[in-house]
Amino acid sequence: MTKNTKKGTFMIKKWNRRQRLVLWLVLSLIFLAAVCIGGMFCGDAARETDFARKNIAPCLKYPFGTDWLGRDMFTRTVKGLSISIIIGISAAAFSAVMAFILGVLSATMGKAVDTVITWFIDLVMGIPHMLLLILICVACGRGLKGVILGVALTHWTSLARLIRGEVLQLKEQQYIKMARKLGKSNFYIAMKHMVPHLFPQFLVGLILLFPHAILHESSITFLGFGLSNEQPAIGIILSEAMKYLITGKWWLALFPGLMLVLTVVCFYTVGEGIRKLVDPASAHE
Template sequence: MKQWNRRKATVLILVISILFLVTVAAAGSQCSDAARATDFSRKNLLPCLEYPFGTDWMGRDMFARTLKGLSLSILIGVLAAAISAVIALVLGICAATLGRRADGVITWVIDLIMGIPHMLLLILISVAAGRGLKGVIIGVAFTHWTSLARLIRAEVMQLKESPYVKIAGKLGKGKWYVAYRHILPHLLPQFAVGLVLMFPHAILHEASITFLGFGLTSEQPAIGIILSESMKYLVLGKWWLALFPGLALVVTVIMFYLLGENLRRLIDPNSAHE
């Protein structure tokens, strides 16, 4: 009964996380005009019922701007994490199935990328790709695949020693056939969990480089831009300009983390009896 209740709690947290993220993304997509609308008659208003997050120095609704910024972060996180996870899956399988030379090259690339300071590499790739939304997605996608690729490579190495994989090879099946029919299905749970757990990292790094001025342009109400612009007004007592967007970003990241962890508990057989 205790295990059943724990499993129901896991499913409940998973559903709550998904509903929260979907609601924020959907609401933010509808706030584009409200997030940019200026009205100097209402500038620098404290949080109230009409404006829960207050207004800024241009009279813009901070609640609408925060929702729009979070929806942009979720979009970037989903796209970048999906691309990064596919790269990790393909390279992880190739490293473990195409022989020592391919394994050596891919392992060397992984070590090279992990040896470069993460934020520096992310900024360089984003700037080289043209900054903006496209540059940030490419930068985040090409810097977050290494850990998952290592995990998948190690998993494939273990699966290659399985009797059914060896039998398939002795029956004359090719490496790609074995990888597709016998190895890939066993990797999907790790792939799904790794994909979801990349989301919070992608969102935080997008906000970080945007905050530093290397990410999205100032015309877009991204969370990083909101926090960057609010810094100069904190000394003037406009505390709500940074507090609420920052808290909203933290809650969103926590929801993604809870989504990934509870998905892992449901999928991973080793966690079934925790």
């Protein structure tokens, strides 16, 4: 086999890996978009009760079965996942922006500011995660607003540390030092040289915050500290299903749980895929 043939084979294999990565990204995005769009149109159906069809096992008409009130578990699951995705996106976006701002300020505004922000990061990370999340949710009045604020205010610390470390490394680069010697302001250096370099890490960190936000929203709702019982959230569905598992109603928890796991895996796949696409260091993976 000639050298050119070997090189061509290597490029084909590399391109095939990239194609598979893009395919998984597209499939994951289609699934998440379908859940969100479906949740917009099945709100009333998720709350509709019909005692004539209660406790029906999974079948062609009701793929996820029905519960003790005759509610369609498929529509309830789709609506619950759409609520979780909306909460995850809102909380993760707020948390990521907060982490980006504090991380940049910590690394660029001097030792005093860095000490205060680092101490605050250590303080938040030192408190048990679920305990702090529950306290914030209860203090903010629970409900949708309380859950979003609780998740957002407890998930920014790791990304803030990452951004701070990246900025500290950038400050030692020769082109940054040269820009300072040329009299450029800190704002100009941050916008022109630092933000473009930090954007890939920020984007990947933002996307990877989604699965954490969704899982923690479901967890506190499951424990009774999150969304109200009137909303068909995944945490509420799983919490209610626990009472009926011993009676053989296995489908009440199985399918919502599997869909929650699938949603989290899709977000993780999207985040890892984008990381490999935008990070040159991962080109060999």
